[in-house]
Amino acid sequence: MRKPIIAGNWKMNNTVSQTSALLNQLIPLVKDAACEVVVCVPFTSLFEAVRLTKGTNIAVGAQNVAWAEKGAFTGEISADMLIETGAKYAVIGHSERRQYFGETDESVNKRLNTAVGKGLKAIVCVGETLAEREGGITEKVVKAQIENGFKGVSAADLQSVILAYEPVWAIGTGKTATPQDAQNTVSYIRGVFTSLYGTQNANALRIQYGGSMNAANADELMAQPDIDGGLIGGASLNAADFARVVMYKNLRG
Ligand code: PGA
Numbered sequence: 163m164r165k166p167i168i169a170g171n172w173k174m175n176n177t178v179s180q181t182s183a184l185l186n187q188l189i190p191l192v193k194d195a196a197c198e199v200v201v202c203v204p205f206t207s208l209f210e211a212v213r214l215t216k217g218t219n220i221a222v223g224a225q226n227v228a229w230a231e232k233g234a235f236t237g238e239i240s241a242d243m244l245i246e247t248g249a250k251y252a253v254i255g256h257s258e259r260r261q262y263f264g265e266t267d268e269s270v271n272k273r274l275n276t277a278v279g280k281g282l283k284a285i286v287c288v289g290e291t292l293a294e295r296e297g298g299i300t301e302k303v304v305k306a307q308i309e310n311g312f313k314g315v316s317a318a319d320l321q322s323v324i325l326a327y328e329p330v331w332a333i334g335t336g337k338t339a340t341p342q343d344a345q346n347t348v349s350y351i352r353g354v355f356t357s358l359y360g361t362q363n364a365n366a367l368r369i370q371y372g373g374s375m376n377a378a379n380a381d382e383l384m385a386q387p388d389i390d391g392g393l394i395g396g397a398s399l400n401a402a403d404f405a406r407v408v409m410y411k412n413l414r415g
Contacts, residue, residue: 164365164366164367164368164390165197165198165368165390166196166197166198166368166384166390166391167197167198167199167200167324167368167370167390167391168195168197168198168199168200168370168391168392168394168407168408168410169199169200169201169202169223169251169253169285169324169326169370169391169392169393169394170200170201170202170394170395170398170399170404171202171225171253171256171372171393171394171395171398172201172202172203172204172207172225172398172399173225173258173395174204175204175399176203176204176207176399177206177207178206178207178210181203181204181207181210181211181214182210182214184399184401185201185211185214185215185220186214187401187402188201188220188401188404188405189214189215189218189220191401191402191405191408191409192219192220192404192405192408192409193218193219194409195219195408195409196412197391197408197410198219198221198391199219199220199221199408200220200221200222200223200250200251200285201215201220201221201222201223201398202222202223202224202225202251202252202253202285203222203223203224203225204225205224205225205239208222208224208244208247208248208249209247209248212247212248212249213248216248221250221251222247222248222249222250222251223249223250223251223252223253223283223285224239224244224249224251224252224253225252225253225256226239226252226253226254226256226259226273227239227240227241227244227252227254227273227276227277227282227284228240228241228273228276229269229272229273229275229276230276231276241276241277241279241280241281241282242280244282245280245281245282249282250282250283251282251283251284251285251324252273252277252282252283252284252285253284253285253287253326253393254270254273254274254277254284254285254286254287255267255270255273255274255286255287255288255307255311256287256328257287257289257328257330257333258333261330267306267307267310267311268310270286270307270310270311271310271311271312271313271314274286274311274312274315274323275314275315275319277322278315278319278322278323279319281322282322283322283323283324284322284323284324285323285324285325285326285370285393286311286312286323286324286325286326287326287328287372287393288304288307288308288311288325288326288327288328288351289304289307289327289328289329289330289333289372289373290303290304290329290330290331291303291330291331292330292331295329295331300329300347301347301350304327304347304350304351304354305354308325308351308354308355308358309354309358312358317359317360317363320355320359320363320366320367321366323367324367324368324369324370324391325351325355325367325368325369325370326369326370326371326372326393327344327347327348327351327369327370327371327372328371328372328373328393329344329347329373330373331373332372332373332374333372333373333374333395334374334395334396335373335374336374337373337374338373338374338375338376338379338383339371339373341379341382341383341385341386341389342386344371344383344386344389345386345387345388345389348369348371348386348388348389349387349388351369352364352365352367352369352388355367368390368391369388369389369390369391370389370390370391370392370393371383371386371389371391371392371393372392372393372394372395374396375392375393375394375397375407376394376396376397376403376407377397377402377403377406377407380392380406380407380410381410381411381413382413384410384412384413384414385412385413385414387414392407394407
């Protein structure tokens with residue numbers, strides 16, 4: 163069985179002191195969660211987030227990781243640097259990175275290989291834009307993102323990967339994919355992994371939905387058979403809202 167995993171993606175929000183305040187509120191609210199809980203915080207908050215969550219059921223992640231091990235890459239943060247803070251996860255290929263910072267399937271692929279090679283768990287994001295959805299090419303787009311993004315990633319490496327399906331048009335817009343639409347694409351994505359890695363590995367892969375997932379729609383999304391968690395942006399900035407997502411009602415029975 164796949165253990166559900168719900169991750170907050172704080173994006174460029176929360177200073178160190180704001181990080182402390184939010185985590186101190188969150189820790190007691192999610193202590194009985196049935197799923198894995200992760201918060202992906204700004205680089206500057208990693209140390210403090212790890213310190214505060216020590217001994218709790220919350221793991222800490224970063225929002226990106228360099229492909230190079232070290233050297234002349236101004237502004238980048240290496241896997242070793244993340245690991246030494248105590249971070250366990252790194253988000254890779256978020257659509258905002260692709261949209262505003264020139265991230266491509268090729269750079270995602272390099273970051274992913276480095277991250278898993280170093281022992282980080284990678285949350286790899288894929289998803290179509292509104293124009294791509296309206297053009298009827300959602301499946302083609304996510305398939306290419308996966309095939310190009312996962313070059314050189316072995317079946318063993320795949321165990322350190324969480325895939326996040328995030329339709330770009332649903333991110334930060336308040337427009338969520340319907341549970342059925344999300345399920346359909348996530349199930350298609352699992353099929354792409356089946357052809358790349360075989361049924362057993364594909365069935366073990368955890369696939370999150372992301373895009374305006376919140377306290378009001380989490381139960382229904384989490385009830386879908388192929389959705390194993392969520393990547394939560396806006397709603398992760400409020401302790402009560404994020405806790406409600408993490409403590410979703412299991413409608414699968
Ligand atoms: P959102 O962001 O929940 O604010 O839509 C999700 C994400 O970008 O990971």
